[in-house]
Amino acid sequence: MRVLNRSASAGDDAPESSxxxxxxxxxxxxxxxLERRYAAECERLAFAHVAFPQAADGxxxxxxxxxxxxxxxxxxxxxxxxxxxxxxxxxxxxxxPAGIWVRVDEVRNDAIKIMIAGPEGTxxxxxxxxxxxxxxxxxxxxxxxxxxxxxGGGSVRFNPNLYNCGKVCLSLLGTWPGRPEEQWSAKxxxxxxxxxxxxxxxxxLPWFNEPGRGKASPTNRASSEYNKQLxxxxxRWAINDxxxxxxxxxxxxxxxxxxxxxxxxxxxxCIAEWAKDNPSVGxxxxxxxxxxxxxxxxxxxxxxxxDEMGPVRPHTKAANGKGTDLAEEFERGxxxxxxxxx
Numbered sequence: 166m167r168v169l170n171r172s173a174s175a176g177d178d179a180p181e182s183s184x185x186x187x188x189x190x191x192x193x194x195x196x197x198x199l200e201r202r203y204a205a206e207c208e209r210l211a212f213a214h215v216a217f218p219q220a221a222d223g224x225x226x227x228x229x230x231x232x233x234x235x236x237x238x239x240x241x242x243x244x245x246x247x248x249x250x251x252x253x254x255x256x257x258x259x260x261x262p263a264g265i266w267v268r269v270d271e272v273r274n275d276a277i278k279i280m281i282a283g284p285e286g287t288x289x290x291x292x293x294x295x296x297x298x299x300x301x302x303x304x305x306x307x308x309x310x311x312x313x314x315x316x317g318g319g320s321v322r323f324n325p326n327l328y329n330c331g332k333v334c335l336s337l338l339g340t341w342p343g344r345p346e347e348q349w350s351a352k353x354x355x356x357x358x359x360x361x362x363x364x365x366x367x368x369x370l371p372w373f374n375e376p377g378r379g380k381a382s383p384t385n386r387a388s389s390e391y392n393k394q395l396x397x398x399x400x401r402w403a404i405n406d407x408x409x410x411x412x413x414x415x416x417x418x419x420x421x422x423x424x425x426x427x428x429x430x431x432x433x434x435c436i437a438e439w440a441k442d443n444p445s446v447g448x449x450x451x452x453x454x455x456x457x458x459x460x461x462x463x464x465x466x467x468x469x470x471x472d473e474m475g476p477v478r479p480h481t482k483a484a485n486g487k488g489t490d491l492a493e494e495f496e497r498g499x500x501x502x503x504x505x506x507x
Contacts, residue, residue, distance in 0.1 A: 199431065204263045206423045212258035214271040215416050217278070225276065229312040229331065230299035234276055242302055249305055250274065257356045265359050266420050275300040277309075277355075280420055281363050283403065288395035289323070289367045291432035292403025293424060295417070296333070296362075298355070308338045308349040309358060317402040323395065325375040326366045337361055371395065397445035400436060400491045408498025413505050422507035429499060436492050448488035 218226045225231040242250070254274060257267060264282035277298040283289025295314040301307050312331040316322075319329055326334040326341070336343030337358050366374065372388035373381040382388070407421050415421075425432065440446040 199427070203427045206427050207261075207263040207266070210266060210420055210423055211261045212267050213269070214274075215268050216272070217268075217270045217276060217416070225270075228276055228278070229297040229314065230276070230310060233299050233301075233310075234273060237275070237302060240302055242304075246302075246304065246306075250300060253305075253354055253356075257354070260356055262360065262363070265363060266417075267359075268416055275304075278416065279359060280417060281359065281367065282424060283367050283399060284363065285431070285435075287367055287369050288371065288392040289399050289403065290435050291428060292399040293407055293417075293421070294323070294367070294403055300355075305351045305353065308353065309355055311335075311338055311358065311362075315403055317398065317406075321398045321402060323398065323403075324366055324371045326371075333362070333366075335361060335366070393439075393443045393445065396439045396443055397449050397491065400439070400446060400495065401449055401489070404432065405491060405494045405498050408495070408502050410501055418505065419507055422502055422505055425499065425502055433495070436495060440492055445488070446492060447490050449491050450488035 217228055220226050225234055228234070241247075251274070254269060261267060264284070266280040268278045268280075270276040277300065279296040279298055281294050281296065283292040283294065293315070297312045297314060299310045301310065311333040313323070313327050313333055314331065316327075316329050316331060322329040328334070332340065334341040335358065336347035337349055337353060339349055368374070370381040370383065370385075370388050370392070372378065372385070372391040404425075407417075408425065412418060412421055436446065
């Protein structure tokens, strides 16, 4: 794996000099220190060219757009568009904000995997959401294609803009109508798409992303109940699911270990806060968010034949027959990840 280290060095995590006059005698703020360390870790692992998993016949086994890669295997971009993509990826590598990581296949730079961390203060806090991205031959004259992989095996719709089938609704992608200035143009970039997902979709009050629901209000009861469902789903599928040993040798192993070990205190505190008034945290059971909320859409109903994750994985149950205690599962998962030695 070739990781681009933009500015981090071995000295980044070393204690800052205490010799400066302004620092003498002053205790460090643990919260600020954690954020500084996390930002440095994100920068260190932000971008890399890696080998995506492939079957013996060359098929990309964990990439939603494997068919598109096969169909364009012998096609070529215009020299100008090819240079544009190379330059854009170089800029992206040095411009990613904390909480977004990009992995580009070392053979096909039109095959991209993305991980986005849920921002603090949202029902996605602490979670990691994985996306597959395919850059079509028409790029930049046509937008990239994005597919959300973190869906609980096709069982969870995490947002009005994120379907359980993986569809990402965003004006910039051409998958949602919007004002002309919100649509894709040849001057738009992949980085804009990623930042838009992080800042406009993974937000504090996502219930209001559905058109017609009025101005966002933290006191809206439906929104509050929706957030509680998302908190439980985030903990189950965007946090605990990444803490399985199955990911120990995955292309995201370094990001998983860095993210969860560095942010462990904040994530644990967030889980404790959620658990205060959210029974699902202590007793999680299977249910589909889009069905509960009445958002079923035949056009986008999940079909296991279209998702390489396969059929919906069964939700675990506690020994007493009640739902899973997600807080306890998090603690067990953290012990596993720490044992990875990364």
